[in-house]
Amino acid sequence: ISSAIHPDKFEASAILEHLEERGEFPLVHFTNPSGIDGLDTTPGKVTLASNVFADRKRISRALGLRRTQYRMEPALEYARRERERILPEIIDPKDAPVKEVSHVDAYGHVDLRRLPIMHINEMDPAPYIDMANVMQAPPEDVDEFGHEFYNIAFLRTQYKGPDKLGIHMSPRHNHRIVNKNWASDRTTKVAIVAGHHPSFYLGALTLAAYGVDEYEIAGGMMQEPVRLVPSETWGDDFMVPADAEIVIEGEIPPHELEAEAPFGEYPGYYGPQRMRPLINVKNITRRKNAVLQTVFAGHRDHWLTGTLPQEGSRYNALKIHGRIAGLTAIHHPPSGCGRFRAYLSIDKKAEGEGKMAGLAALAAGDLVKHVIVVDDDIDVFNEEEVLWAVSTRCRVEEDLDIIPGAKGNTLDPTVRPEYDNKNAKMIIDATVPLEYAYPARCSVPDHAKEEILSRWDDLIDQNSLKRYRELE
Template sequence: KARTFRTWLEHLQATGRLAVIDKKVGLQYEIAAIAKKLDGQKAAYFTKVEDYEIPVVSGICSTRSDFAEALGTDPYGMISKFTEAVTSPMPCQLVERQSAPVKENVVLENIDLLQMLPIPFHHEKDSGNYITAGLFIVRDPVTRKQNVSIHRLQVSGKDKLGVLLLPRHTFHLYKKAEELGQSLDCAIVIGTDPVTLLASQASTPFGVDELEIASALRGEPLEVVRCETVDIDVPAFAEIVLEGKILPHVREPEGPFGEFPKYYGPRSEKEVVQITAVTHRTNPIFYTIVPAGYEHLLLGGIPREASLFETVRQTVPTVKAVHMSLGGTARYHAIVSIKKRNEGEGKNVILAALANSFDIKHVVVVDEDVDIFDMEEVEWAIATRFQAEKDLIVIHGTQGSKLDPSTNNGVGSKMGLDCTVPMGSEPMRYLRIKIPGFDQLDIETYIS
């Protein structure tokens, strides 16, 4: 089902989750607005985008169940499956170009990105048209291991993109190349299966190739093919691949751009990608992620949950579940449920969760009876099991997300709420009210 972008779209269509929009739509705002209206319900497939021949798709996975289904599990099995793949990646399989649909068309000259591809313009104050759903692949020249992540890409010229490289793995490899006065080869892959997309967001130690995590998640090697103009291997069944180089010692203005916290990331001097080739399937489909939509939030949130779960488990082995909630942008709010065995463990969970990622700002810890995926339940736990005087931890002056506008360029406070019931509480005090027979009752049999 989730083998390729196309087979996943077919699956969505067969299950009534693909909205086909045949009405002609504009690149600027209209695609984003329609996709956002359908967010969490259906993927949008735009067949007529201005005068382009290439259709646009958005929202291929916009619920937790969508991702779970693509991974061949349910929302509760997703985190362990992802962790397993991160800890035991599987090599990809390099195939010949004849077996790679992404090589059906190769463009080496006269590249004009905006003329070739329907690249949308998403939010009001964005600086331009942006590629938001490209898997950005680079290679470590020493180990030859590749790294995969997603980076926002502003169309800055006919064959030029501005890129935001936060200080993680891609940035590190780029800086090493730049110090030697060299460019860094890259490939931007648009339109892969949802499993490969999710794998790109894994939090891994430096040196792990996320395409190998994709292989492990699929249970068989992902087929990859060598690029035409750069030393990079890309998924052979991708819709579109842009090949290029991040130029050394070149910076140009990029942004502002509407980001996951639902605010704009600022304009500043950023690295530049020079495009050297475009390859694509015949009748390719363009894929866009509307920033701050559920697809964007969950893509970051699910791999973060896998990493958070492991970190908390090292401290409190009885962790039941973790949830990076959507209201917390799936980055800033962590909710953790535990089976508390020792007094104080709720606070240890808070410390572990805050240490897991600088992005995590607020942590709520609850007992295992609370369904942490139901935010009304979580609020109820805060309302009835928490006393700020003894259950609150606040730490000032820590590094957080620079995209959180309430921080001082990232520096701000962290907070943890321990909503676990004190051990040895008098039994009736925290006993949930219950109507016997409620769970089994079928209401339909009572209504005429």
């Protein structure tokens, strides 16, 4: 879109929502956006991209697959790349595209207003950057694990001024890093990567255990080393991606909190306002003509951003590293926001395997709260088939299990604040029982279908079929 727009005035979001209401999810590149309060983005020009992940077929292309390979294929490819990590590569700063512009050098100070940051949803109190944040393991964890490592995670950051952001963290790896630093009154270094190859961001969403260097996982996703370069603020003590579009370097001071949110989150609801840490921005480096990427939060772009990493990482946890050898497919449907619900198909050999698969899926991460397990004759990417299996194979009195008091997610609107993030989980075993002969599914003979398919063009009036497809 080449027309001038003001992303901080909801104009980019309004365009994306109009497209979504039409069932259209293109990657949208706004080539003439203003910065906050109408400021320009010189030197060079910073443009804006969103909806990058809103199409599963486009995500397949980001992994080098064909658009027709969008079902289990990208999940299996993600799982393979997650296992095959690649060490990062350190390069000279003069060869790093992200060093082409430095705010401190260009303006003498940092100014977030010179980025086209989106005001996304109506009740958001300010524009937000909602891309990957890089943090470094604290000294205690370096000693415990025996090596240095970086954690990468999508974290929302609220614009609070030209050199200040608020940050929300769920209680996971980055939260652990900040808390350990605060326990020793240390600041936490953070780099926000606001634009990179889509596969870099897929790597940032891994469910890998704490202690893994996630620059290595991102390298596996990209199928090449993540090129790193010393940061402007801390030099060799903190490395940042050399090929990023934009890197925002900042520090989280210990024990300082301000109100953050409400913010439209992936469940499609606003997360509540809470007291959250701050980031004091020290520098912004970028390409001269950089593209700031933003996830369209609370919408399909947001749902599918998390879907594939959940599928691939959970496939590794269950089938490769776990004990669910009969797992054949896994899908996190958009109807579950790409996170809350998982559909698993298994090659069932014994009673109880459906429940075991469900338990393993829940244990592999805290986001999933509903697991439906089906036989491998059910296509988990066809929600109608999955629900048909629930309707015709699930004996509720035996096949539905509810696990109360499990760890939930702070952004789940069904988690009551007084329950301290606890929530119930549910497993539905919709597999065919093996204790007795179950009725066979209706089907047309394969030989008849094959014979008819060979004469399809002669049998079917294509004009009539076209008129049918055009009916409203």
